[in-house]
Amino acid sequence: MKYIYKHGNQYWYQRAVPSKLSKLLGRKTLKISLKTNKIPTAIKRAKLQALEHKKMFKIAENSLSKYFKNLFNKNEFDSQKYTLSFIDDFDDLVNKLFFSKKDFINILKNNKLNDASNLSIERILLDNSSTEKMSLSLLIDEYLEAINAFNDKKKLYSIKKSLSLLIEICGDKPIDLYNINDTNSFKNYFIKIDKISTGRRNQSNLQNFFSVIFQKYSIDKKNPFAGLKWPNIIVKISHQKFSDEELIRIKDFCKRENSLISCIMGIMFETGCSYSEIIGLESEDVDINKYNPYLVIRSNSIRQIKNIYKRRIIPLVGISLNKIQTIYTINNKGYLFKDYSNAIELLKFKFEKKLNNKLKTLSNGKTSISFKYSIIERLKSINCPESVICDLIGMAKRKSFYSNEVTLDIKSSWMDQIKML
Numbered sequence: 001m002k003y004i005y006k007h008g009n010q011y012w013y014q015r016a017v018p019s020k021l022s023k024l025l026g027r028k029t030l031k032i033s034l035k036t037n038k039i040p041t042a043i044k045r046a047k048l049q050a051l052e053h054k055k056m057f058k059i060a061e062n063s064l065s066k067y068f069k070n071l072f073n074k075n076e077f078d079s080q081k082y083t084l085s086f087i088d089d090f091d092d093l094v095n096k097l098f099f100s101k102k103d104f105i106n107i108l109k110n111n112k113l114n115d116a117s118n119l120s121i122e123r124i125l126l127d128n129s130s131t132e133k134m135s136l137s138l139l140i141d142e143y144l145e146a147i148n149a150f151n152d153k154k155k156l157y158s159i160k161k162s163l164s165l166l167i168e169i170c171g172d173k174p175i176d177l178y179n180i181n182d183t184n185s186f187k188n189y190f191i192k193i194d195k196i197s198t199g200r201r202n203q204s205n206l207q208n209f210f211s212v213i214f215q216k217y218s219i220d221k222k223n224p225f226a227g228l229k230w231p232n233i234i235v236k237i238s239h240q241k242f243s244d245e246e247l248i249r250i251k252d253f254c255k256r257e258n259s260l261i262s263c264i265m266g267i268m269f270e271t272g273c274s275y276s277e278i279i280g281l282e283s284e285d286v287d288i289n290k291y292n293p294y295l296v297i298r299s300n301s302i303r304q305i306k307n308i309y310k311r312r313i314i315p316l317v318g319i320s321l322n323k324i325q326t327i328y329t330i331n332n333k334g335y336l337f338k339d340y341s342n343a344i345e346l347l348k349f350k351f352e353k354k355l356n357n358k359l360k361t362l363s364n365g366k367t368s369i370s371f372k373y374s375i376i377e378r379l380k381s382i383n384c385p386e387s388v389i390c391d392l393i394g395m396a397k398r399k400s401f402y403s404n405e406v407t408l409d410i411k412s413s414w415m416d417q418i419k420m421l
Contacts, residue, residue, distance in 0.1 A: 004046050010035070011042035013049050021060050025079050035086040043218060049084050056082040134217070136163065137172045143209050146216065157304050162205035176219050178210070183224045193353050196230050203228050241373040246363040251420055253362055254319055260337070261355050266323035268368055270419055271295070271314045272375035272393050275352045275368055276303060281336045286316075286324055292412040293321055297394070302335075310394040315412035318419030378418040388414055 003015045013032045022028045030053060034045045060077055140163055149155050169189050170182040186206075190199030207225040214221060242250065247269075254266035267278050280303035285296045293316040299305045316324055327336050356367040363370070372393055379389050390396070391406040392415070 002046070003050055004034070004042055009037050011037065011039070011046075013046045015050070015053060018057060018061075021057060024060055024063070024077050026077075027079075030079075032083060033086070036089040038089060040217060041089055045084070045086055047216075052082045052084060134175050135172050136167060136175055136178070139175060139213055142216070143212055146212055147208075154304055154306055158201075159205050159209070162202040163209065165202060166206055175210070175213055175217075176221055178224050180224055183228060187228060187230065191231065193349055195349070200230055203230075240366060240370060241377045242363055242366060242370050246366070247374065247420065249362045250359070251319060253358075254323065261358055263323045263327055264337075264355060265359070265368075266319045268320075268371040270318045270320035270375075270415065271316070272372040273297065273314065274372070275355065277310075279337050279348065283328070283332050283334060283336060286328060286336070288316065288321070288325055288328060292408050293324075294408055294412075295324065307394070309390070309396050312391060312394050313408055313411075314392060315408060315415050317412070317415045375418075379414060382414070382417050384414045 003013050005012055005014060011034045013030075013034055015030045017025055017028055017030060032049060034042045034049075036042050036045065056079060063077065140160070144150055144156065144159065149159060166182075166186060169186050170178065186203075187199060190196055190202075203225055207223060207228075210223045210225055213219070214223060250265065250269065254262045254269060256262075264275070264278050267273065268275075277297050280300060281295065282300060285298065287294055294313050295316060296313050297305065298311050305311050331338055352368075359367055359370075375393060376389055379392070388406050388411060392411055
């Protein structure tokens with residue numbers, strides 16, 4: 001516990017002044033009452049005060065180098081404006097100790113702290129009063145500031161997504177109450193929806209979050225997300241292309257049904273787009289009035305496109321054009337799928353699972369990713385250039401001596417040749 005010591009029934013902050021600044025500041029040590037006898041509160045206040053003093057030392061050092069003579073002699077540097085004021089936050093420990101540990105446990109059990117019997121009285125008195133306020137959602141900004149993630153939009157999005165999923169699956173509660181049961185619930189959720197690789201990525205974010213917060217607040221507990229074991233990923237038939245018979249069944253379903261699932265499935269049919277790319281479309285991303293209608297895949301407020309090759313323009317033909325026209329007549333402002341684009345992540349996953357379950361019944365157990373592989377094979381069958389295929393599905397292109405751009409007209413002419421009427 002840096003810069004903290006206890007005197008009587010109160011914690012104090014004490015820090016040495018760098019020797020080269022002692023004359024400028026007029027003192028060799030800085031000593032401030034933290035106005036509390038709770039160790040978690042003292043730690044938090046000491047860290048806040050330490051940040052202010054760090055700022056003060058930096059400013060003082062700059063002043064010393066620039067205005068050495070004037071400031072050194074007159075001692076005009078005001079250190080008080082860097083001193084924080086704290087309000088009293090005491091518990092009467094003497095009165096609390098009149099009660100037995102058994103009484104405390106009964107009280108805490110009523111507050112859903114059933115594991116209190118394993119704690120010492122000191123831990124109960126000093127720690128519990130603050131951890132009730134330390135719910136996960138209230139610590140997110142502190143964590144993001146600690147790792148300096150606010151300037152990295154991709155990292156910020158990924159972390160917030162992982163934390164929101166944890167809250168949705170396990171609930172929002174004090175940080176030190178998450179345990180192995182919550183970890184298993186989180187893991188089992190991704191296993192059930194067959195997204196183990198996604199679960200692993202989210203686990204990495206959560207493990208780092210708990211590690212940083214536990215260290216910051218001196219929480220003596222094992223990181224619940226450390227050492228989590230996942231089952232091996234088995235490559236399934238869902239990564240294969242659809243057969244001609246399967247494509248016909250899917251096309252007939254999309255034409256026959258007038259549901260949201262058939263609409264999204266139909267848009268995927270002639271574009272090869274993923275579920276997340278379709279669900280995040282805005283009205284501005286679609287143009288159906290031009291000679292060559294198209295949609296644009298790009299980043300927006302709810303969807304980050306990390307790979308530059310995934311940002312692309314895709315011509316609309318066949319059933320994909322028909323389904324876009326249908327949804328566009330309903331929502332032509334803002335997000336095309338308003339009910340799902342702004343939905344919580346858990347709901348998005350459930351809807352995607354429902355869509356894939358329907359696809360599995362129409363094919364031999366394949367899922368929406370097979371649309372991309374089908375587009376590739378259909379274009380290859382008519383000898384479409386590799387550069388055009390890469391541009392359509394969002395894959396990295398091979399390096400070339402020429403910088404010929406694949407235009408919308410070129411892409412449309414190839415897609416028109418494979419559309420299924």
